[in-house]
Amino acid sequence: MGREYDQDTTIGAGKLRIRTRGRAVLSNPMTNRGTAFTAAEREALEIDGLMPTGYTTLENQTRRVYEQYRSNKSMLGKFLTLNALRDRNEVLFYRLLSDHLQEMLPVIYTPTIGEAIERFSSTYNRPRGVFLSIDRPDKMEQSLRNYGLGADDVDLICVTDSEGILGIGDQGIGGIQIAIGKLSVYTAAAGIHPRRVIPVVLDVGTDNLGLLSSDLYLGEPHSRVRGERYDDFIAQFVSTVTELFPQALIHWEDVGTANAYRILDRYKDEVCTFNDDIQGTAAVVLAALLAAVEVTGVDLDDHRIVVFGAGSAGMGIASLVRDQMLRTGHSETEEEAYSRFWPIGIQGLYLEDDHRLHEFQKPWARSRTDVAGWELERPDHIGLMDVIRNVRPTILIGTSTKGGAFTREIVEEMARHTARPIIFPLSNPTSRAEATPADLLEWTDGKALVATGSPFDPVDHDGVRHVIAQSNNALIFPGLGLGVAACRASRVTDGMIAAAAQALAGMVNTWRPGAPLLPGMGDLRLVSATVAIAVATRATEEGVAQRPLTDPVGQVFERMWQPRYPEIEAI
Template identity: 55%
Template sequence: MPKRQYEVLPGSHGSRVKIKAHGGAVLRDPRINRGTAFTHEEREKLGLTGLLPSHVTPLEAQLHRSYMRFKNASTPLAKFSYLQGLRERNSVLFYRLLSEHLEEVMPVVYTPTIGEAIKEFSFWFQTIDGVFLSIDRPELVEASLRATEIAPEDLDILIVTDSEGILGIGDQGVGGIQICNGKKSLYTAAAGIDPDRMLSVVLDVGTDNLKLLNDELYLGERHARVRGERYDAFVASFVDAARRVFPNAMIHWEDFGANNAHRLLDTYRGEICTFNDDIQGTAAVVASAILAGVQAKREKLGQQRFVIHGAGTAGIGIADLLVDLLVKEGLTADEARKLFWVTSSRGLVTDDATQRFRDFQRPYARGIGELTDWDLDHPGLYKLADIVRNVRPTVLIGTSGQPDSFAQDIVRDMAAHVERPIIMPLSNPTALAEALPENILEWSHGRALIATGSPFQPVVRDDVTYTIAQANNALVFPGLGLGVAVCNADRVTDSMIAASAEAVASLADARRPGQSLLPSINDLRRVSATVAIAVAKAAEADGVAQEPLTNPVQQVFESMWMPNYPELVFD
């Protein structure tokens, strides 16, 4: 990673910079390179005379050209490749394009296209912004972080993956660095976090992906994924080094496997400023949609009965946050958990001695004795249809990865007992969705309140256009990261996560039929700023903010980097 060739002038928030480079080096630094947008006077002072075509092109014209090239790329992967090259040449232009065409470009720089880019990482590799840490060379961890030449005070967020649970496609080895860069792009486009104040990191602990291990082009360590004590020691060495090198940075854990995600979060959340998007980010955006749905029904959260189909990392994370919100409403934690029924691959999670479950599922295990009077399709088996029939849930959440598991009879049964059921098929991509919105609306006679994991087009039914809310983590994590940076929080508390969910919910109004449970992706800047203010205030209330909040709105606004060419200052 090259040393930065510019200096942001104090108090300018990136709007005024002094360029240290000269000649061709200016064009090789993506943060200061503006290509043909350099004026003739700037070209002369920077030693660029003759190195660019004569015509001076303003940013708006460059944006138009870049957008047309993006549109003309023949495949999603070709579009991704073009955008990656643009980011490596001119970061202002890349983020301006992403910001102004967010709804169209986001599926390319993030899901679903980034999944294909991750699979092809070793084949497509040229250069990439990020740090690769190997479990076979743990003694180099700190030196690798310092090699970035980023000053300790100049980094706000470390986005870290071990690549085991990438986007539903599983173990992808070092290719997982791309998911970190995808999240980095959204932090900037949505919340205005300066891209140079973030760093992507992949923890290369090997891979169990046999296709990668047998690919002569694969760029990661060529051995099976390391687990157990050696894995834990490596993660600990990274955390210790990160605290020394970047003491103010939040560690954002991304796409760790289910066995490690909860455990690492629980291990470090009391020691460092850390956040797991798959657990806490997913939970917050889903909770936001539920809060909006409950408000639309003019009910309280404590009046709901929750069935979560898929008690993995995401599902239990959702349940944990909802319990926090229920406690805030006045219930005890034990009372709140009694409102939940969660399923694993074997059906309802119970305290039956013959059933095995993970530690993080244990608080939601139902007593087998309370099920003796249940009406079951098959004695001794507690499947989703049985749970819905006997519980009569008001909220049905799908994080199972089991397509079509919200079958017609299940949705009709739920809708027969609930006037406005909240139904959320969250598994993605679309092929894994528990049900399609148009079917849910048909089976519920248009009464269901819906949020999905994948994007869906609006559904028209009986002259009503139903906007389908997408429970996209981008509604939460950018604003959370911004809020943490603004107040320099030294922890991410449960109250801060709850505050982010409530902030997003406050921007939705689903009282009228067809209205979305969540704000639009096109409104991410406003959403992220709202979340950041709420998170910073919660951090201050919890005593974890290290910078005073004298004027939260102004402090958040001033902290949001804008993709504009800065004023150049010369000696």
């Protein structure tokens, strides 16, 4: 591991062998445990007198820092408090987070992480992660080595270029916070050891004029680099990472739409890589759809699906649902499966002669024949209401970030033609959701089957309490990463993504009126372990597991790090 200590990070509770002494022990967040050091440990590590004499258990420390956390009134204040704790005592940070994961997830992840990203340069305190500049490509390999991890020490690298951050767009170097936040969830939810991950930001400039005009901005002060130079930088990054850390899964996060699909398609068959915005979003939505479809009693491939906001996330969802139709449904050809989808973007319904479509969107475009004879609200534009009236969809998915786009008129029109409309307003944050669950249930007289991207309170309607499923990627990506690490998968296949979705869908029971379509966020450790087992098992079946599982349950749970103080040996 590092020069200051040694620990086997591939098991849940490896002994911590500490080389340093004195104040250096207390300054490293992985060796520091503050007042929880015993008298013998204090003497052996030469830290007697450097803290109060009283001994405190981890449980009592957790109680104390939780009260400190609660004393902060603002979400950003809570975020900064947690950051400071992690920089001081990593075990205590993850114990607190694990004990209160459902409560704290909106703080360390969406939506609060968005504000932390926007204010990264002004609130900057202590560096965490690796910052790679497109203007200094010669520094890339050494920068990654400087993080201090060896070839077999890394399970996950979460990387962003910060162009498509959480619906708030280009945030330049501040995107490092989303990589850090994601990896925190990997650890808290799935037990990936915090010293087996690397957060990375690719600083390729920014087109955010507010950042460029600020004297405090810490990134490269020029516009965003695109084209061949950008592609060469990405290729160098992938090549360098796979050489230095051959076992690591490369997790792409919040890459702009124009590049996200290209990068995934370019590298998914060559290295172990995964795009959460495309594949993670798709998997959790597919799981919710499978649960909802079970309620309707109509086979998945007999549904008519409108995707409103059909960018990288929307088309990722459509792709996985299409594959599920081909894998398990009655659709015999891709053409039949494609015919079930109606994608809508800024320009309206995707049509095959629209030159504005990206390559990944073109296969989904409808022909002019498909819309011949439609009566339109505007003769030059086929909008959402036009599609609802003419297609009569049974499933409506929103990934548009257009708050309130699913109006009462649209929802009531949809409900007129289907007994149990499936409506998923998935955009984050809450203000950008296409509709609220309360409105959807009111407008459909309680018949809508709803999942959202942001958390919403339960809705009471006509004597039934509807618990709203949150289609949060945290239900998928931590378990996927754990499953990949447990079997050392060389690739992330479409079959592994589908297995994750099916495992998640299998964890809910929708027989009770108002039951959620997905497990709750309070069950993330169980969810992640279940998903990991399914992923590792499918990887073994598909021949991409370099360490095939003979005891999936045992091997997965053995890899799950627990936030407990390990045995210490002073060396």
